[in-house]
Amino acid sequence: MFSLMGQGCSAAIQDAVVLESLLRQHGEQLSLVLPEFSAQQVEEGHAVSDLGLIAFVFYHRWLGLLYKITTLL
Ligand SMILES: Cc1cc2nc3c(=O)[nH]c(=O)nc-3n(C[C@H](O)[C@H](O)[C@H](O)COP(=O)(O)OP(=O)(O)OC[C@H]3O[C@@H](n4cnc5c(N)ncnc54)[C@H](O)[C@@H]3O)c2cc1C
Numbered sequence: 001m002f003s004l005m006g007q008g009c010s011a012a013i014q015d016a017v018v019l020e021s022l023l024r025q026h027g028e029q030l031s032l033v034l035p036e037f038s039a040q041q042v043e044e045g046h047a048v049s050d051l052g053l054i055a056f057v058f059y060h061r062w063l064g065l066l067y068k069i070t071t072l073l
Pocket of ligand 1: 012
């Protein structure tokens, strides 16, 4: 998660909105709600982490090294 863009906070809020919506849609039956929640939100979470700027910088060969040196300084 890239903290400056509030991605973690945004993802958590989206999770809460989706969970609340599914709970209303399925009358709070968790056996239906939880698998549906995972089907939607795990994919979203992977997309955020795969496309996130911090992951790109951190795991890039040279940018990752530069990031670590800058952080140390
Ligand atoms: C060091 C650090 C810095 C960060 N900085 C930022 C930032 O600057 N900006 C930003 O947007 N995001 C930031 N993040 C990411 C952000 O904190 C998370 O993405 C966000 O808190 C996720 O919210 P969540 O509600 O999904 O999960 P969490 O906040 O992890 O909440 C899950 C809760 O469930 C509880 N729990 C777990 N298992 C059980 C169980 N079996 N029974 C009952 N309770 C359980 C846990 O104790 C926890 O309280 C940072 C994260 C870290 C670690």
